[in-house]
Structures are given as C-alpha cells and as structure tokens.
Amino acid sequence: MWPFALWELEPVEFLNDYFYGLAGLGFWGYVAVTLLWMHVTMIGVTLYFHRDQAHRSVDLHPALRHFFRFWLWLNTGAPTKEWVAVHRKHHAFCEREGDPHSPRIFGLKKVLLEGAELYQAEARNKETLEKYGKGTPDDWLERNVYSRFTYSGIALLVVADLVLFGVPGIIMIAFQLANMPVMAAGVINGLCHAKGYRNFETNDASTNLWPIGLFVAGEELHNNHHAFPTSAKFAMRRHEVDMGWLHLKLFSMLGLAKIRRVATPPVLVDEPSSADVAAELDALRAVIVNRMYVLRHYTQHVTLPVLRRELDSLEDNANAVVAKVRRWLSWQPHMLDSESRERLDELRERHPSFATVLQFRAELKALWEGAHTSNERLLADFKEWCARAEASGIQGLQDFAAYLKSFRAMPEPARA
DSSP states (O other), X not given: OOGGGGGGSOHHHHHHHHTTTTTTOOHHHHHHHHHHHHHHHHHIXXXXXXXXXXXXXXXXXXXXXXXXXXXXXXXXXXXXXXXXXXXXXXXXTTTSTXXXXXXXXXXXXXXXXXXXXXXXXXXXXXXXXXXHOTTSOOSHHIIIIITTSXXXXXXXXXXXXXXXXXXXXXXXXXXXXXXXXXXXXIIITTGGGTSSBOSSOOSSOOOBOGGGHHHHTTTTBHHHHHHSTTOSOOOOSTTOOOHHHHHXXXXXXXXXXXXXXXXXXXXXXXXXXXXXXXXXXXXXXXXXXXXXXXXXXXXXXXXXXXXXXXXXXXXXXXHHHHHHHHXXXXXXXXXXXXXXXXXXXXXXXXXXXXXXXXXXXXHHHHHXXXXXXXXXXXXXXXXXXXXXXXXXOOHHHHHHHHHXXXXXXXXXXXXX
C-alpha cells in the first residue's frame, strides 16, 4: 500500500498493515534493535563526548565524530559543547560547591531522579559553557543545526521510530529517550558517587559499579576514571570490563581512532638510585604522577599488614576488622560517617604501629599536596621521609621506602 493511498484505508486495514511499521519485525527483533540502539548511544557518549572531546584521551576519525554527533543529537538533543562543559566543571569542582550533580551536595535521591534536570540547569549557564566548553566543534552544522535546534533531533527520532517500527516504536522511543537520563544522569552521576567499591583513594566520592558495564559502556568504572581522567582505558583490574575500550580498540584497528593516553602501572627498576639530582627529581616526579598507585600500594603492603599483625598478636578478629579498615581508608577522612571515624581513632589508640604508619601516610601525601619553595626542597623532604621510614623499625615502612626509591623517570605516554 503506497503512502498516498493511506486515506483510502479503513481503520482496521490501516492497523493491520502498519501496526508493526515498515520494518515488520517480531517481538525479539524489536528488543534487539532497542538494545542495540541504546548501546550505540552509550558508546557515542563515552567515546565521543567523554574520551574524545572532554578529556582528549583519544582522537576519533572525523567520519566517526560526525556520526556520533548526529546520533547523539537524535537521542539526547545535547550539543557537544554543553555536555563537555558540564562534565569538565564536574571534575573541577567534584564533591564541592559548584559541582553540577554531586550526590554529596544535592543528595543521592535528587541526582538519581532529577539528574537530567541538574544537567540542564548547568547547561544553561553561559559562563560554564564559555569557560569549560573550549575546543569543541564550532562548525556550520554545530551552529545552525545541533545547537540551534536541540529538540529537532529527538522529534526526528520519534517520527523515524513510528514509521519504521509502528506502534511498538512508542515503547522503543520511551527506552531510547530514558537511556541517558536514567543510566548517565542518574546511575553514573548518582550511584557512582555513592555506592560501589574503590580501587584508588581519590579526593572525591567516585566508585566503581562494574557489573553494569554492558549497559553503560565502561562509565561505571567511575573511580578508575577520576583517578586517571585522561586515560582512554577505564578498566584497571582483571575482572573489570570496559566496553568502551573494547570498541575503541576495534576502531583503532580499523584506522578510525587514535589512542593518545592510557594509564599504566609505574615502571620500577632494581638498580641503585642515581646520585644525579636531575635523575632523582625525575624519579620523584614519577612517584607523584603515580600517586594513586603509590597510595594503593601503601594501604595494601604497609597499613593493612601492620594492623593485621597487631590484631593477630591480641587474638582479635583480624579479617573482619581489616576488611572494614580497607574500605574506610579508600575514602577521605571527611567523607566517613562519625561512627567510622571514631572506630579508626580507637584503632589508632590501641595499636601504636598502626597509628605510626597512618601518620607516615599523611606526611607522604602532604609532600605532593603542599607548596614547596623549590624542587630541591621537595626532594630533600622526600629523602628525609624515606630515611625516617627506614629507621622506623617497621618492616612494611622499610620495604615501602625501597619501593619508592625504585621509581625512575616517566616513560613516554603509553599508546595502543
């Protein structure tokens, strides 16, 4: 039946002929198309909006960039500059006043249920767009189509779904348009700053929720991303799956993407430290650049083993206590509830060696977070810290000082 003869159809005829749209798929066909459609949207967000535009960790091929710009205009109505600016501001003010969507500020419930509204409110802030949206596309298409007619893409999506998929397309539209508000604005910006586990002791509340990786394309590895924002790869442990990275590797093999930066564990050597000041400063720079790995190593090989030995000597339930302390130490002190802080203080009072290694840890962090008059002063303070660690009589601290001295100058940024 040709479109120009639609008015000749009886209502029942029309429903029979066009109920399932031009595609005429079965139930599972519609399910597959909907899931694929939502997945492509998430891949577009994580690869184009996030890794390519916001953090410059990859360079996508111009053809791929244009495809994702068009696709995200259809499915989200968000211009590139808006998304990038809001996200960059989130990193700049994470968990502090000015963060566009922190559960610590707005509450988890509000971010989960109204995350899209929080995003829209910040996207209307012209100062945010001008300060944090630099370097995003500013061509004819962006100015005259994507930024000018932000909701026209969604309208086009609705029409296309109804024509292609008929009445089932209404349900498909609901899932497609709810995809970003629920999974990105709600789950990632909400749950990934409130629930889950942490690999790295970042200065924010970011967490990982890796089991949902198939749905959010690697963005659920949020703590890993906040630890290394410019890394194109979000997975850091063997069990973690970054679907965005898998797609990126495929695009790289096809010549459609160039991976610029990937976070890798520090390179250590067994040679004695060089007496050359420049070499020592380069090694210290490597320690500071890799401070997320350094802090994790300290917790795993110094703090927790020292606590376990002291608990074992008192025949306490070491496993349960160490498990709790591991979680507590992955958060900044001000992010813990009062009960957890009190319990940590009790453990410090009861276990002198545990208190000592926590103090050493705080002093080490102060080295790279503080202001120094010169690099030479920083190096001298670092050497003095290592000397005191070696003289502490605590085996874990002595081994850790040797670990720090095994760092060498940073290699060239890893590429794949």
